[in-house]
Amino acid sequence: MDDNDTTPFLQQPLCKLKGVGNSLAEKLERLGLTVAGDLLFHLPLRYQDRTRIHSLGELDPGQEVLTEGFIDTTEVVLRARRMLLCHLSDGSGTLSLRFFHFTNGQRNAMRSGARLRCFGEVRQAGYRLEMVHPEYRIITAGDEVLVDNTLTPTYPSTEGLQQRPLRRLIELALAQVETLPELLPEPTLASLGFLPLADSIRLLHHPPPELANQALLEGRHPAQLRLAFEELVAHQLGVQQARQQLRQVAAPAMTAPNTHFEALLQQLPFAPTAAQTRVIAEITRDLHQPHPMNRLVQGDVGSGKTLVAVAAALHVIANGWQVAFMAPTELLAEQHYRNLSHWLEPLGLEVVFISGGQTPKQRRRKVENLLLGIGHIAVGTHALFQKSVEFLQLGLIIIDEQHRFGVYQRLALREKGRQGEHYPHQLVMTATPIPRTMAMTTYGDLDYSVIDELPPGRTPIRTVAINNERRDEVIGRIERACAEGRQVYWVCTLIEESEVLQCQAAELSAALLTERLPGVTVGLVHGRLHGSEKERVMQAFSSGDTQLLVATTVIEVGVDVPNASLMVIENAERLGLSQLHQLRGRVGRGTTASSCVLLYQAPLGRTARKRLDALRQSTDGFEIANIDLELRGPGEVLGTRQTGDVRLRVASILRDQHLLPAVQETARTIVEHYPERIPQLIRRWLQQPGNETATRFFQS
Numbered sequence: 042m043d044d045n046d047t048t049p050f051l052q053q054p055l056c057k058l059k060g061v062g063n064s065l066a067e068k069l070e071r072l073g074l075t076v077a078g079d080l081l082f083h084l085p086l087r088y089q090d091r092t093r094i095h096s097l098g099e100l101d102p103g104q105e106v107l108t109e110g111f112i113d114t115t116e117v118v119l120r121a122r123r124m125l126l127c128h129l130s131d132g133s134g135t136l137s138l139r140f141f142h143f144t145n146g147q148r149n150a151m152r153s154g155a156r157l158r159c160f161g162e163v164r165q166a167g168y169r170l171e172m173v174h175p176e177y178r179i180i181t182a183g184d185e186v187l188v189d190n191t192l193t194p195t196y197p198s199t200e201g202l203q204q205r206p207l208r209r210l211i212e213l214a215l216a217q218v219e220t221l222p223e224l225l226p227e228p229t230l231a232s233l234g235f236l237p238l239a240d241s242i243r244l245l246h247h248p249p250p251e252l253a254n255q256a257l258l259e260g261r262h263p264a265q266l267r268l269a270f271e272e273l274v275a276h277q278l279g280v281q282q283a284r285q286q287l288r289q290v291a292a293p294a295m296t297a298p299n300t301h302f303e304a305l306l307q308q309l310p311f312a313p314t315a316a317q318t319r320v321i322a323e324i325t326r327d328l329h330q331p332h333p334m335n336r337l338v339q340g341d342v343g344s345g346k347t348l349v350a351v352a353a354a355l356h357v358i359a360n361g362w363q364v365a366f367m368a369p370t371e372l373l374a375e376q377h378y379r380n381l382s383h384w385l386e387p388l389g390l391e392v393v394f395i396s397g398g399q400t401p402k403q404r405r406r407k408v409e410n411l412l413l414g415i416g417h418i419a420v421g422t423h424a425l426f427q428k429s430v431e432f433l434q435l436g437l438i439i440i441d442e443q444h445r446f447g448v449y450q451r452l453a454l455r456e457k458g459r460q461g462e463h464y465p466h467q468l469v470m471t472a473t474p475i476p477r478t479m480a481m482t483t484y485g486d487l488d489y490s491v492i493d494e495l496p497p498g499r500t501p502i503r504t505v506a507i508n509n510e511r512r513d514e515v516i517g518r519i520e521r522a523c524a525e526g527r528q529v530y531w532v533c534t535l536i537e538e539s540e541v542l543q544c545q546a547a548e549l550s551a552a553l554l555t556e557r558l559p560g561v562t563v564g565l566v567h568g569r570l571h572g573s574e575k576e577r578v579m580q581a582f583s584s585g586d587t588q589l590l591v592a593t594t595v596i597e598v599g600v601d602v603p604n605a606s607l608m609v610i611e612n613a614e615r616l617g618l619s620q621l622h623q624l625r626g627r628v629g630r631g632t633t634a635s636s637c638v639l640l641y642q643a644p645l646g647r648t649a650r651k652r653l654d655a656l657r658q659s660t661d662g663f664e665i666a667n668i669d670l671e672l673r674g675p676g677e678v679l680g681t682r683q684t685g686d687v688r689l690r691v692a693s694i695l696r697d698q699h700l701l702p703a704v705q706e707t708a709r710t711i712v713e714h715y716p717e718r719i720p721q722l723i724r725r726w727l728q729q730p731g732n733e734t735a736t737r738f739f740q741s
């Protein structure tokens with residue numbers, strides 16, 4: 042830091058801090074962190090309790106704990122993969138450590154008789170307990186037996202960024218937390234009895250151990266409520282401003298008839314459902330207006346949102362404008378590209394695929410076509426909105442599976458598609474139902490349509506929950522399904538935020554299943570495969586060449602392979618209800634009866650059991666969303682991804698809905714009496730990954 046620099050510490054750009062080079066600054070920026078003060082609001086995803094050493098005898102599967110023991114033996118074994126096993130005991134019990142990646146140095150240090158302390162998640166492996174890739178340390182004589190005295194925060198991170206540097210920087214910022222201004226009106230703070238901002242922030246970064254597993258982990262501690270409240274106020278203000286600004290701008294009115302869609306309907310093997318037809322009419326009305334459409338279409342998994350989106354796209358194309366169709370994942374973008382090409386090319390329309398993985402050379406022709414207006418519709422991920430991609434005249438932006446995009450990312454896209462006075466129309470699609478109480482804060486800037494009917498002829502999905510110990514039966518079932526010509530998904534889950542570990546888990550399952558099912562062709566797809574590799578794997582599965590697809594939750598949204606009629610979800614107890622419902626929606630798309638097996642690790646907690654029961658009993662998205670709401674009471678772990686929530690830092694619109702009336706009231710007070718605080722609140726809370734433009738948007 043420059044000695045003469047008088048900028049307050051919390052406003053210093055992160056790259057000016059000691060030890061923050063370009064590469065670190067870049068990673069921090071990916072997390073939405075640009076100035077030191079942002080670090081304070083980068084709150085832990087969860088906490089680890091390293092304040093106590095558990096004896097081996099008290100370990101239970103599923104716990105994440107600090108423990109230690111003496112090494113009995115260490116061995117390198119060759120199963121499906123080479124691995125290092127280290128067996129510990131302490132008189133009260135035993136534990137094995139399993140490493141897939143290790144050095145000779147590590148192996149040699151794990152000598153019999155040595156004392157080893159480790160931290161990790163306990164898993165059941167056959168009859169024994171184990172930890173896979175724990176953090177560990179060999180304790181030598183004279184080593185102090187120190188444990189932490191506060192809970193250890195685990196922060197949301199990004200590839201290549203370890204917790205340690207993140208924690209170090211956050212400590213620096215915490216030393217200055219007192220200089221942070223209060224932005225909520227004083228009367229509000231007093232009347233709601235909130236803790237001071239600085240105290241709340243300090244406590245959340247360093248909670249004392251007695252808070253473990255209580256209100257804190259459920260997101261209900263007063264310090265969390267204090268911050269959640271402020272965040273929701275900021276969000277409410279942002280959404281209101283967005284809506285106001287959009288009412289004042291122009292869009293091309295598209296009044297020519299949708300001749301392309303009429304032509305498509307001639308070719309389709311099915312007719313649209315009544316609900317699809319109604320929603321298409323609502324969209325068409327919007328497109329006739331000289332102001333930007335801003336509509337959200339909600340429809341349960343499998344309700345046929347793609348056809349509705351295609352109808353909108355064809356209307357716009359028939360009026361001489363272009364369309365950008367954006368999907369949240371590369372996988373889904375590729376699938377949309379295949380489907381759209383199949384539907385639109387016979388109509389003489391050009392579908393262009395833009396992918397993050399394309400080289401500039403591969404992309405050049407495609408981009409040229411868009412700029413010349415030869416390409417009618419571009420399909421891709423957010424890569425569609427890079428600078429190098431330009432349209433001749435973009436009339437409509439379609440965003441599929443909305444829950445992955447925030448309000449401000451949406452606004453940024455619209456800004457990008459602006460042509461002179463004209464803004465493009467926007468259509469957003471989601472499978473997540475939105476209860477009325479929340480709609481105002483969550484999607485306050487959007488109009489709303491619902492596809493409340495599934496296409497006819499679907500056979501209901503039968504869902505069963507099976508204890509992991511009966512995994513062999515499940516594998517037998519897969520074998521039979523494949524022998525009958527059906528296809529199967531095997532989904533691996535981990536709560537770990539690390540994508541690397543997720544992929545390792547999937548690799549391991551794929552290897553084991555390949556070994557167990559010699560007659561079955563197995564594919565593997567996860568987030569770390571390259572675009573072209575992913576496409577190859579998915580193509581092989583959708584053409585039927587691959588019978589069993591092992592996947593991480595990357596296949597959660599959108600993937601549509603009607604012949605797949607069995608899904609196995611490993612560790613189903615770890616996922617939220619809505620996420621499980623989304624996943625399960627990958628089967629039950631064809632005419633054969635489908636089933637979904639929820640493999641769980643016993644013992645099941647009360648809420649987990651209720652979640653699995655709810656899934657067994659219902660396949661209706663609305664009903665499941667309601668049960669989800671009820672179950673998100675106490676017991677919900679902090680940081681579980683909440684499908685359907687806007688990406689918020691502390692608040693959960695679901696969990697904190699009781700705050701919403703006061704939030705809306707406070708937003709009104711601020712607009713009336715403290716308008717100068719609006720940009721500050723928005724800056725503090727809404728600068729998130731991909732939201733860089735939010736601040737700019739509101740300042741312009």
Ligand code: ADP
Pocket residue numbers: 311312313314317340341342343344345346347348496497599601603630
């Ligand atoms: P989602 O709403 O989950 O995005 P999709 O658009 O992927 O659903 O549609 C699911 C499946 O239903 C697709 O195979 C699609 O072709 C088919 N489908 C869509 N509309 C109808 C309809 N009206 N009748 C029969 N099948 C339909």
Ligand code: MG
Pocket residue numbers: 346347441599
């Ligand atoms: Mg879809």
